[in-house]
Amino acid sequence: MAVASAFLFAYTSRACRRFAALLLICLLPTGAVVAASQIDTFNFADEVQERRYRALIEEFRCPKCLNTNLAGSDAPIAQDLRKVVYRLVVIEGKREQEVRDYLQARYGDFVLYDPPFNGQTWYIWLVPIGLGLLAVFVLIRLLRGARWEATVLDEQQQARLQEIVGHSKSSSGAPGQSAERK
């Protein structure tokens, strides 16, 4: 990406250059982040194995860091856990779920970015649903309050209406409203 924008920078007109330079500046940090993700020297038998390993280290949270996955952390414990994932996947040939169970048994739900529904986590699942329901409820209340409703008039009101309509007819000839806003 950065290379492409540098190319653009070189070959665009003066007017565009400023924009291209801005783009380049914006992209620089992304390049740096990509470069900062951790690279270990592991050997894989085939591409499938490597893909499984990479997907798994992307999936787990580093226990030492508040919000970095195993793939992106250079904490010593993340390095060790990447080795463990490598051993489980490549050397012991474990399936994905077995690797998840292994890490969960040792480091708890914390390492899973997808927390299970249990006594400790129920509220993070239920609060958004509850707030959604509350929003629907409030919306319905608001819409109902704003609705235009036909008003049924009793005899007395009918008579009064006739009187007014009759009066306005005789004075201006404009038709009156048969309903009024509640």
Added chain:
Amino acid sequence: MSRASLYIPLGVFVLILGLGYVGFDLGARNELPSALIDKPFPEFQARLLDAPDQTLSREDLLGRPALVNVWATWCPTCLSEHAQLMQISAATDVVIVGVNYKDRPDKAKQWLAQYGNPYDWVLDDRDGLLGIEMGVYGAPETFLLNAKGEVVYKRVGDINPRIWRDELAPRLRQLGIVMTMDNTDTGAD
């Protein structure tokens, strides 16, 4: 809609603010709850630091309570809790097992010679594999095991006088550990 119900959204907003304030203010957010609490301590087989031809396993820890303390010479907090461990070692009859975590054995031996050795056994876990079995993600970490080898308590961070007084000593007493001196406030200076 009545006037009072107009304040419901405000109330909900304040409630969310309050939850957020409490949630983000929790001091323990850096501490993982151990997955091992109330579960058996993992099976292991580890070499002793001072006798590499001998190993220790989970069975050796059964029969009486044990403190398992994960430490390393590269860990400054381990040094700061060391005096407390020395006092616990002197004042109680609890078995203390040190796990020398991702360290160099020669450095570890030198460290123990210099500052004193509070441990009944020190395990050599230079590659950190035992640490992973225990769910360790830093040092120091301390596990309290009952006589059946189940983890009843875990501390991430140093054993300081406050932790000793409020969390560790009462649990040791509950497990029947004899305090050989009146040390409710050991080191509470």
